[in-house]
Amino acid sequence: MTQTFDIAVFHGDGIGPEIMAPTLDILGRMAEASDGYGLRFHDAPAGAAHYAATGDSLPETSMQIARNADAILLSAMGLPDIRYEDGTEISPQIDLRKALTLFAGVRPVRVRQGQPTPLNLPKGKEIDFVLIRESTEGLFYTQGCGDVRPDEARETLRITRDISEKLFRFAFDMAQTRRAAGRGQGRVTCVDKANVFRAFAFFREIFDAEAARHPDLTADHAYVDAMALWMVQKPWDFDVLVTENMFGDILSDLGAGLMGGLGLAPSADIGLDHAVFQPCHGSAPDIAGQGLANPLAMILSAAMMLDWLGIKHDNPALAQDGRRLREAVEDVIARGAALTRDIGGTAGTAAAAQAVTDALFVA
Ligand code: ATP
Numbered sequence: 001m002t003q004t005f006d007i008a009v010f011h012g013d014g015i016g017p018e019i020m021a022p023t024l025d026i027l028g029r030m031a032e033a034s035d036g037y038g039l040r041f042h043d044a045p046a047g048a049a050h051y052a053a054t055g056d057s058l059p060e061t062s063m064q065i066a067r068n069a070d071a072i073l074l075s076a077m078g079l080p081d082i083r084y085e086d087g088t089e090i091s092p093q094i095d096l097r098k099a100l101t102l103f104a105g106v107r108p109v110r111v112r113q114g115q116p117t118p119l120n121l122p123k124g125k126e127i128d129f130v131l132i133r134e135s136t137e138g139l140f141y142t143q144g145c146g147d148v149r150p151d152e153a154r155e156t157l158r159i160t161r162d163i164s165e166k167l168f169r170f171a172f173d174m175a176q177t178r179r180a181a182g183r184g185q186g187r188v189t190c191v192d193k194a195n196v197f198r199a200f201a202f203f204r205e206i207f208d209a210e211a212a213r214h215p216d217l218t219a220d221h222a223y224v225d226a227m228a229l230w231m232v233q234k235p236w237d238f239d240v241l242v243t244e245n246m247f248g249d250i251l252s253d254l255g256a257g258l259m260g261g262l263g264l265a266p267s268a269d270i271g272l273d274h275a276v277f278q279p280c281h282g283s284a285p286d287i288a289g290q291g292l293a294n295p296l297a298m299i300l301s302a303a304m305m306l307d308w309l310g311i312k313h314d315n316p317a318l319a320q321d322g323r324r325l326r327e328a329v330e331d332v333i334a335r336g337a338a339l340t341r342d343i344g345g346t347a348g349t350a351a352a353a354q355a356v357t358d359a360l361f362v363a
């Protein structure tokens with residue numbers, strides 16, 4: 001019997017609904033064409049516009065849809081002009097991350113030969129690494145409620161053994177899966193600042209303990225400042241990078257830069273039982289409603305969802321479609337036709353999404 005998966009869908013704010021619609025269309029067609037799996041989509045209203053209309057940014061009913069789903073797709077939420085009464089930003093994606101303990105923020109950085117990138121790719125080299133950002137603690141622990149006094153302000157860096165163990169286990173599993181799929185050398189690099197902060201020495205010790213359980217994989221360390229340099233000088237050298245929340249926040253934008261911009265950068269936030277797949281970019285209110293948004297980061301995030309479901313449920317049809325979808329997007333980028341304006345083209349959202357559909361179904 002075919003496995004059918006329930007997908008919670010957060011259409012979100014700004015360009016969110018504009019990039020989600022073509023993504024669901026593509027996923028729906030792929031599922032329909034496959035006899036290996038099915039998908040059922042469940043709309044979960046949430047976000048800044050929803051807050052303005054109802055006074056609730058993440059209703060319990062939507063939270064339940066997310067909890068019960070096999071995977072969660074999210075476009076972008078939050079708008080600059082709509083805030084909570086205390087002035088803080090509306091970001092239900094962060095509430096979801098906390099509520100579902102999505103400790104691993106996964107940011108793949110991939111640039112194949114022929115794809116635009118601000119670097120000169122040496123002949124025969126491709127960029128293909130994954131940055132894993134811890135997403136529930138670290139220096140973001142006191143997010144929005146740091147201790148601010150007239151003459152002094154403090155934030156707390158918190159790293160726990162429990163989350164770090166889960167994070168590193170996840171990173172080594174990822175390196176193993178990638179190597180089995182013919183990508184990466186089976187190497188995990190812990191990115192920290194263990195020379196200066198004891199909390200990072202603690203982080204590194206837990207990493208080393210997990211590394212000892214994987215003698216078949218390579219484990220090494222890098223200081224975050226050096227990693228910023230190497231991500232520009234030799235990004236093709238890396239396989240799986242794992243780091244703390246704040247460092248990961250910064251390095252993942254650097255990674256998006258290597259790929260030619262936010263409009264191409266997908267992400268996933270993964271926990272033990274749940275996972276949210278969403279583009280790295282925000283709701284881009286400056287271009288919302290104009291049909292200009294680049295849908296490719298959203299579509300690549302959907303491909304990551306298929307990959308993840310495929311591994312979790314041991315379903316090769318899903319894994320195959322995840323790869324097909326990613327390669328279709330990469331073909332569209334490499335061909336350079338139907339690119340949106342943020343990546344140097346003139347196409348709109350619909351044309352870019354159509355190009356992906358054509359690459360998939362009109363071969
Ligand atoms: P957030 O705080 O939610 O991350 P942000 O302030 O960082 O949001 P984004 O919404 O990510 O900002 O947008 C940053 C810039 O990138 C904007 O000029 C926006 O128009 C552009 N941008 C972001 N996503 C896309 C996209 N998918 N297609 C085209 N342009 C985009």
Ligand code: MG
Binds near residue numbers: 281282
């Ligand atoms: Mg941003």
